[in-house]
Amino acid sequence: RKEVEQDPGPFNVPEGATVAFNCTYSNSASQSFFWYRQDCRKEPKLLMSVYSSGNEDGRFTAQLNRASQYISLLIRDSKLSDSATYLCVVNMNRRYNFNKFYFGSGTKLNVKP
Amino acid sequence: GAGVSQSPSNKVTEKGKDVELRCDPISGHTALYWYRQSLGQGLEFLIYFQGNSAPDKSGLPSDRFSAERTGGSVSTLTIQRTQQEDSAVYLCASTRMSLVGTTGELFFGEGSRLTVL
Numbered sequence: 001r002k003e004v005e006q007d008p009g010p011f012n013v014p015e016g017a018t019v020a021f022n023c024t025y026s027n028s029a030s031q032s033f034f035w036y037r038q039d040c041r042k043e044p045k046l047l048m049s050v051y052s053s054g055n056e057d058g059r060f061t062a063q064l065n066r067a068s069q070y071i072s073l074l075i076r077d078s079k080l081s082d083s084a085t086y087l088c089v090v091n092m093n094r095r096y097n098f099n100k101f102y103f104g105s106g107t108k109l110n111v112k113p
Numbered sequence: 114g115a116g117v118s119q120s121p122s123n124k125v126t127e128k129g130k131d132v133e134l135r136c137d138p139i140s141g142h143t144a145l146y147w148y149r150q151s152l153g154q155g156l157e158f159l160i161y162f163q164g165n166s167a168p169d170k171s172g173l174p175s176d177r178f179s180a181e182r183t184g185g186s187v188s189t190l191t192i193q194r195t196q197q198e199d200s201a202v203y204l205c206a207s208t209r210m211s212l213v214g215t216t217g218e219l220f221f222g223e224g225s226r227l228t229v230l
Binding site: 036042043044045046087099100101102103104105106 | 154163
């Protein structure tokens with residue numbers, strides 16, 4: 001079983017739409033959670049961290065449900081520039097400071113004019 | 114620049130040859146990761162270095178793969194006797210690690226695209 005599972009999509013939405021991505025993780029010992037964005041043939045970059053209380057950054061809202069081991073990302077008022085692959089990332093802080101980042105396979109978003 | 118630097122950006126090699134991929138992390142970042150990404154796939158963890166601790170090699174797919182990090186900075190990933198299934202983008206990332214862990218922001222290089230013919 002994969003550590004992090006995501007719906008691969010693609011999600012094809014018109015400009016201005018609201019779109020939500022979900023992600024589940026398998027290890028309840030996971031400690032930190034993130035969404036990364038990866039543009040085509042580019043390296044991943046941090047979009048936002050995900051906090052237990054939920055957090056918002058402009059048009060982006062992230063939620064965490066530890067009981068269900070579930071993370072979500074909501075994008076409001078989609079822009080063409082939001083087209084990318086969104087990676088759900090889970091960090092496990094093990095003993096001796098070994099921090100492993102587990103990446104989901106990503107959800108592809110296409111925003112159409 | 115001040116980002117993570119990887120070289121070569123592209124490498125085409127013949128099956129059976131050895132290749133070396135280099136990563137120069139951001140100065141001051143003690144943690145360094147190697148990932149592999151095949152076309153249309155997610156990131157596959159390969160190996161992790163943290164300071165002077167023994168590296169976590171649990172993601173290396175076979176004994177043909179090895180990596181080292183000299184002087185706590187530059188890292189080299191070596192693939193011996195390359196196979197066609199080794200073709201992928203090899204991504205290096207670094208982050209600053211504190212006593213309480215990481216901020217979570219991995220800074221990636223642009224990757225080394227390996228093609229094994």
